Every structure is written in C-alpha cells, then in structure tokens.
Amino acid sequence: MDTFKETIILPIYAVAFMVLDYKHTHKIERHRVFAKPDAIDDGKLDFALSTGVEVLKVLEEYTDEAMENWGLVTYSEDNLFISNKTFRYGIEASLLFIAHEFAHQWFGNLVTFKEWKYTWLKEGFATFFQYYIASLVST
C-alpha cells in the first residue's frame, strides 16, 4: 500500500500511475527518462533527456512559471528513440512530441477546460506551442 499527499485540484486525466520494470537514465536537473533496459544502455534516450530539459526550461521562461509537480509524460518508443542512424526528420519529430507533451503541463493541466467539448482548446495551445518552443530549442 502506498500513501500519497493530497494534491491540488487537477483534471482527472492528469492523474497517472505506472507500474513498470523499466530502468532510467541518469538525472539532469529534475529529469529522467524511463524505458526498457536495452534502450537505456545503448543511449537511445539521450536526446529525449537533454531535449526535455531544454524544452522545459524554455517553457518556464516563456510562461514565467516553474512547473515542478506535473511530472509524468508518456510517449511511444518510436517518438523517443534517437540514434546516430536516425534521420533529421525523426529527430525533429521527437522534439515536436516532447515540446507538445510538455506544453500540456501548462495548457491542459495547469489551465484546463471546464467541459469535454472544449478539449480542442488544450490541443490547440499545445500544438501551437510545440512549434514555437521547438523553434527556440537547438537540436
């Protein structure tokens, strides 16, 4: 049994638990990336780790608000695994996915819609900011 602290009021879709037999990368600031053990060992997640740190920093500077408590972002492996054989398109797509999901920490989680019919609003903001923030991040 686990016990958790009471959270602030937050949208139900922002609550997540994962039970995994994964390993994680080393930590940079507040970031670690979890994946199957072979993905950690061969460095496929180094890009996701360093890019996540940079994307979050740029978003915090833009919004002038630190985001410390919305910690779990999930991706499919295809969107995160980058190697020296990955085409430029794959690297840019990974950056956009990371920027999109991190943008949701502000647009969708911190500020959320009141009714489901307005879901498009959080997606609209996250999609706009994925491109804007990605343009500010060097790859």
Ligand SMILES: [Zn+2]
């Ligand atoms: Zn989205």
